[in-house]
Amino acid sequence: DVKVTQSSRYLVKRTGEKVFLECVQDMDHENMFWYRQDPGLGLRLIYFSYDVKMKEKGDIPEGYSVSREKKERFSLILESASTNQTSMYLCASRARLLPAYNEQFFGPGTRLTVL
Amino acid sequence: SQQGEEDPQALSIQEGENATMNCSYKTSINNLQWYRQNSGRGLVHLILIRSNEREKHSGRLRVTLDTSKKSSSLLITASRAADTASYFCATNSGNTGKLIFGQGTTLQVKP
Numbered sequence: 001d002v003k004v005t006q007s008s009r010y011l012v013k014r015t016g017e018k019v020f021l022e023c024v025q026d027m028d029h030e031n032m033f034w035y036r037q038d039p040g041l042g043l044r045l046i047y048f049s050y051d052v053k054m055k056e057k058g059d060i061p062e063g064y065s066v067s068r069e070k071k072e073r074f075s076l077i078l079e080s081a082s083t084n085q086t087s088m089y090l091c092a093s094r095a096r097l098l099p100a101y102n103e104q105f106f107g108p109g110t111r112l113t114v115l
Numbered sequence: 116s117q118q119g120e121e122d123p124q125a126l127s128i129q130e131g132e133n134a135t136m137n138c139s140y141k142t143s144i145n146n147l148q149w150y151r152q153n154s155g156r157g158l159v160h161l162i163l164i165r166s167n168e169r170e171k172h173s174g175r176l177r178v179t180l181d182t183s184k185k186s187s188s189l190l191i192t193a194s195r196a197a198d199t200a201s202y203f204c205a206t207n208s209g210n211t212g213k214l215i216f217g218q219g220t221t222l223q224v225k226p
Contacts, residue, residue: 004157031212042203042218043158050211058213090157094212103148104214106157 003027004107006091011112019078021110023091030096032074033104034058034066037088049074050096081114088112121204121217129225134191136220138204139184145207147180147187148214152201161189161202196226 007022023032030051035043035058045058047066055066063085067075074093078085088111092104122137138147146165150158164171164180164187171178177190191198201221205214 033213035216040218043205043216045213045215048213088155092158096212102212103160103163104158104212106150106159108157109155111155 004091004093004105006089006107006110008110009108011110013078013081013112013114015082015114017078017081017114019081019112019114021076021078021089021091021112023074023076023093023107024072025074025093025105026072027093027095027105028071029093029105030071031094032068033092033094034064034074034076035090035092036060036085037090037109043090046076081112083114086112086114121202121220123220124218125221125223127223127225128194130194130196132194132224134194134198134222134224136189136202136204136222138187138189138217140187140204140206140215140217141185142206142208144182145209147178148205148207149176149178149187149189150203150205150216152203152219154200158203191222194222194224196224198222199224 004025033048034046037043049055049068065077090109091107094104148163149161152158162173164178175192180187201219203219204217
């Protein structure tokens, strides 16, 4: 079974802090994704990565950056956390198959609170 | 951008009843997927239906797709209390793995 793990289930940070959210998958998937989930807004894509050292902006990349130095790990970085980044953050991975007829596998999520 | 819109936003039924959730989308798609999310947890993939398919079954799940109306429905038959969760549709377009999620339907199944 595919396993996607996230470094923390709950995280509390202060405004202005640099925050790292880590995601690791164990199935050699090429594609990885970071979403945030907010009530009434569903899941919104922040960044995604097709493969190692590759990254693409999603729908809401402002205030975030990412790093993919190894295939199994995709990190989301909040350079200077703000209160409006309080949210549930979900990581997902997917095997790159053509055509794109396969699902994403999600981690358990990190609930981040910025005070 | 949100492509999928789900209806209803919330649904409450008794155990044993059927639950139907609907999803509408705006652009042409390769496939449409349904995911379940238990409270405060990650999403779990349920079923995928391709754009050239009209109906698909998996256990107690039945998914239909009407590309002319740009809509899909998820039917859960003989619901159980364990089916209580939020359900999301997600569409895939183009040749990437990107998904666009709807806002979800919250289902409560009362024992």
